[in-house]
Amino acid sequence: MSGDKKWDPSQDSMMQTMGYVRMIELDQAAGRAVVEFEAKVNQCHSGNVVQGGFVTGWIDNAMATAAMAQANFEKVAMSLELKISFFRTANPGPVIAEGWVERAGGRITFAEGLLRTPDGEIIAKGTSTLSMKPIKR
Numbered sequence: 001m002s003g004d005k006k007w008d009p010s011q012d013s014m015m016q017t018m019g020y021v022r023m024i025e026l027d028q029a030a031g032r033a034v035v036e037f038e039a040k041v042n043q044c045h046s047g048n049v050v051q052g053g054f055v056t057g058w059i060d061n062a063m064a065t066a067a068m069a070q071a072n073f074e075k076v077a078m079s080l081e082l083k084i085s086f087f088r089t090a091n092p093g094p095v096i097a098e099g100w101v102e103r104a105g106g107r108i109t110f111a112e113g114l115l116r117t118p119d120g121e122i123i124a125k126g127t128s129t130l131s132m133k134p135i136k137r
Contacts, residue, residue, distance in 0.1 A: 019038040039095050
């Protein structure tokens with residue numbers, strides 16, 4: 001992040017709740033982020049199936065991080081529209097969220113993303129329309 005403060009997701013309580021593990025890749029120029037999360041049993045409902053809101057949140061996080069990285073972390077990404085398609089269940093264990101900027105304008109960014117197992121099996125895919133707002137410091 002630019003400025004005096006650098007955001008550390010491992011110290012953010014919301015990211016801890018989401019099961020943040022680490023940033024695998026962050027490519028500012030390409031507008032790409034790859035983030036590892038740990039799906040926990042307490043994020044599940046019947047039969048150890050991760051609740052869909054966590055799956056959505058993981059993909060949303062990767063897409064927004066990619067968009068903010070491309071904007072040099074001088075803008076915050078606010079979701080205008082978010083669509084997630086679920087292909088299979090997510091279960092306890094590591095998951096990888098990937099997000100990338102498909103097209104960026106001055107105030108609106110279109111991003112895409114997915115959630116996969118460490119072996120590459122796709123759990124869900126998503127698209128997002130983001131309003132990029134300057135960060136007020």
